[in-house]
Amino acid sequence: MSQSTNAWDEFYKQRGRVVTEPHEDMPDIVRLLKDRGASTVLDLGSGTGRHVVYLAGSGFSVFGLDNSPEGIHITRQWLADAGLDAHLQLQSMTEKLPYEDAFFDAVISVQVIHHADRAAIREVVQEITRVLKRGRFLFVTVPKLRNQGTRFKKLEANTFIPLDGPERGLTHHYFTPAELREVFNGYDIVDIHLDTVNHYCLSAFKR
Numbered sequence: 015m016s017q018s019t020n021a022w023d024e025f026y027k028q029r030g031r032v033v034t035e036p037h038e039d040m041p042d043i044v045r046l047l048k049d050r051g052a053s054t055v056l057d058l059g060s061g062t063g064r065h066v067v068y069l070a071g072s073g074f075s076v077f078g079l080d081n082s083p084e085g086i087h088i089t090r091q092w093l094a095d096a097g098l099d100a101h102l103q104l105q106s107m108t109e110k111l112p113y114e115d116a117f118f119d120a121v122i123s124v125q126v127i128h129h130a131d132r133a134a135i136r137e138v139v140q141e142i143t144r145v146l147k148r149g150r151f152l153f154v155t156v157p158k159l160r161n162q163g164t165r166f167k168k169l170e171a172n173t174f175i176p177l178d179g180p181e182r183g184l185t186h187h188y189f190t191p192a193e194l195r196e197v198f199n200g201y202d203i204v205d206i207h208l209d210t211v212n213h214y215c216l217s218a219f220k221r
């Protein structure tokens with residue numbers, strides 16, 4: 015399992031429910047999913063649960079997956095506090111996902127899939143595609159390339175591991191919009207835009 019497991023786990027142990035508000039696009043996504051009669055939603059890399067809780071509270075059958083035990087623990091508590099329920103899975107996204115083919119009406123993944131190298135990301139995308147129903151909705155956000163600071167290890171083009179700072183030891187791959195289009199070439203991409211925290215947000219439907 016990657017080093018990123020421990021870094022996030024430690025962060026969550028120190029900081030608890032790091033972010034409590036859902037991503038700014040989530041209200042529109044919920045409207046879209048309801049209009050299309052979606053029921054099952056996967057939050058890949060669910061962190062401390064802001065989207066699991068928001069989506070479960072919006073009436074969906076929600077599945078959250080993350081490789082941080084503390085993230086899953088905090089999510090479980092948050093769901094209990096809110097009187098909600100969801101299916102949580104502690105594992106790496108780089109392992110085979112524990113869901114049947116074409117199980118989900120939607121997959122969302124906010125600031126997660128870039129925590130791997132190019133080859134692993136392509137395998138993750140294959141798994142996302144396997145578990146998502148044809149014609150159904152995908153929302154993925156990834157950070158825009160930023161300054162890596164002074165100390166980092168370069169693994170390959172656009173993939174770095176910072177050697178200091180809060181994200182020390184975490185693999186970061188930086189997509190361009192062109193690479194997002196290439197990686198998600200099995201999708202009808204309806205939008206790629208930058209959000210207010212400088213992440214590319216991709217909205218797409220599986221072909």
Ligand SMILES: C[S@@+](CC[C@H](N)C(=O)[O-])C[C@H]1O[C@@H](n2cnc3c(N)ncnc32)[C@H](O)[C@@H]1O
Nearest residue numbers: 022059060061080081082106107124125126129
């Ligand atoms: C920036 S946080 C985003 C969390 C959540 N999606 C949100 O928006 O609040 C990145 C998350 O990715 C998770 N993560 C990193 N590598 C992972 C992996 N290989 N498998 C599963 N989760 C991973 C971390 O544990 C962390 O919860």
